[in-house]
Amino acid sequence: TQLLEQSPQFLSIQEGENLTVYCNSSSVFSSLQWYRQEPGEGPVLLVTVVTGGEVKKLKRLTFQFGDARKDSSLHITAAQPGDTGLYLCAGLRGTSYDKVIFGPGTSLSVIP
Amino acid sequence: DSGVTQTPKHLITATGQRVTLRCSPRSGDLSVYWYQQSLDQGLQFLIQYYNGEERAKGNILERFSAQQFPDLHSELNLSSLELGDSALYFCASSGGAGSFYEQYFGPGTRLTVT
Numbered sequence: 001t002q003l004l005e006q007s008p009q010f011l012s013i014q015e016g017e018n019l020t021v022y023c024n025s026s027s028v029f030s031s032l033q034w035y036r037q038e039p040g041e042g043p044v045l046l047v048t049v050v051t052g053g054e055v056k057k058l059k060r061l062t063f064q065f066g067d068a069r070k071d072s073s074l075h076i077t078a079a080q081p082g083d084t085g086l087y088l089c090a091g092l093r094g095t096s097y098d099k100v101i102f103g104p105g106t107s108l109s110v111i112p
Numbered sequence: 113d114s115g116v117t118q119t120p121k122h123l124i125t126a127t128g129q130r131v132t133l134r135c136s137p138r139s140g141d142l143s144v145y146w147y148q149q150s151l152d153q154g155l156q157f158l159i160q161y162y163n164g165e166e167r168a169k170g171n172i173l174e175r176f177s178a179q180q181f182p183d184l185h186s187e188l189n190l191s192s193l194e195l196g197d198s199a200l201y202f203c204a205s206s207g208g209a210g211s212f213y214e215q216y217f218g219p220g221t222r223l224t225v226t
Contacts, residue, residue, distance in 0.1 A: 041220075042202050042204070042220055043202075043217050048214075088155060097145070097157065098157070098169050
């Protein structure tokens with residue numbers, strides 16, 4: 001069974017703090033995505049990374065794909081209450097979507 | 113608003129019953145994906161259709177089936193329902209057929225099996 005692990009499972013921080021969440025696997029992925037999901041809504045795509053070592057920035061969010069394409073991190077600078085939500089990573093092996101696996105998510109709460 | 117619509121929003125039914133969930137993709141999107149999200153299993157990909165044809169199959173049970181119609185809307189049929197089928201069911205759509213095109217998720221249907 002292919003597993004995608006995320007850590008931490010839960011994170012509660014004060015507004016303005018920095019944080020990093022991780023997505024790890026023993027599998028090599030052709031690409032990896034990060035989503036944010038708010039309660040009662042569907043996930044929203046944040047980023048897709050495809051190249052080992054790739055770094056992408058989206059305002060205060062920085063995403064990195066590991067050199068070996070087995071892991072990824074999401075760093076948030078100066079967290080805001082609007083960042084609250086469930087952060088999911090999804091990894092794809094090969095080119096067919098039937099190989100996609102999702103991590104269990106990191107639930108982030110940013111306290112004003 | 114992602115542009116993807118799902119009906120119904122909530123559904124409560126009994127074990128052994130059959131239900132149909134409906135999804136309308138964003139205008140112009142040809143691919144529709146179905147997902148199941150539960151507390152113990154997380155988000156799982158069930159099945160993808162592209163322009164009416166099955167494109168990829170994930171962890172979809174044999175009791176579940178789906179189809180995409182000529183007008184591109186899709187239906188997910190769940191039969192012989194069990195308590196463990198209680199979950200959020202999401203539909204997503206994308207413009208392309210290949211993997212990891214940007215997908216837009218609908219608001220979901222919350223299914224409760226009693």
